[in-house]
Amino acid sequence: MGNQSSVSLQPEDIEKIGNETGFTASQIDRLYSRFTSLDKEQKGYLSREDFLRIPELAINPLGDRIVHAFFYESLEGTEDKVNFTDFVRVLAHFRPIEKQKKSDLVEGGGQNTPNSRMEKLHFAFRMYDLDGDEMISQNELLAVLSMMVGSNISQDQLVSIAQRTISEADTDKDGLISFEEFVQALEKTDVEQKMSIRFLS
Structure with missing residues (x-):
């Protein structure tokens, strides 16, 4: 099935995607099969x-936010x-990487690959930035915490955690992050x- 899927992917497409994301040709082929x-x-x-039919996303409390990230980063314009x-x-944001050099910790330092420390942080930040204004408010933090813990923690405890995190x-x-x-x-x-998933071997 993996070989069959690569018929629609041209070698130049595979090379371009590989250069941008760091995935190998065989990993791209397997991702294409999944796609x-x-x-x-x-x-x-x-x-x-289509995304919500993925069982792992359907049961993940942050499934909607994760699915949102795919559409946020879409270059299709839709x-x-x-x-x-x-x-x-x-998916490249979650590709496991070696420890980053100190120069990669600052904006513009090191390679700006999708799985660099800075890009992983941008991705995580957008999970909390519900309204897309480049700031995390206490209400946004509270909403995401509520999604993550459900009814396992009282609302008062969640408010306390959100307030302490903001401060x-x-x-x-x-009043914003x-x-x-x-x-x-x-x-x-x-x-x-923490933001690495070994979804390909």
């Missing part, structure tokens, strides 16, 4: 409904279609490891 199996109607793109290149581009991360005291503050708050977190 075509999700594209039941052979439209050449995936809709939100909000309801994700082509294969966009599909691979998002600790908000260095300019404007900017991307720069988000990066600073996660400075000692092993983002490379």
Whole structure:
């Protein structure tokens, strides 16, 4: 089945996607097989409904936010279609990597590959930035925390966690977390490891 799927992918397409994402040709071929199996109607793109048929996403409390990320990063210019290149581009954020050099921790330092530390942080930031205004408010943080824990923690406890997180991360005291503050708050977190999924061997 893997070889069959590569008939539609031209070698130049595979090379271009590989250069952009860091996936090997055989990994791209396997991802294409997965993409075509999700594209039941052979439209050449995936809709939100296609993604929500993935069992792991359907049961994930942040499934909607993860699906949203695929459409946010789509270069098609439409909000309801994700082509294969966009599909691979998002998955590349989760490709395991070696530890980044210190120069990669600053904007513009090191390679800007989809799975660099900075790109992984951008991706994580967008999970919390519900309205897309490049800031995380206490209400957005509270909404995402609620999605993650459901009814396992009381609303008062969640509000307390959100308030404490904002007060600790908000260095300019404007009541919001900017991307720069988000990066600073996660400075000692092993983002490379936590945002890596070994979905291909």
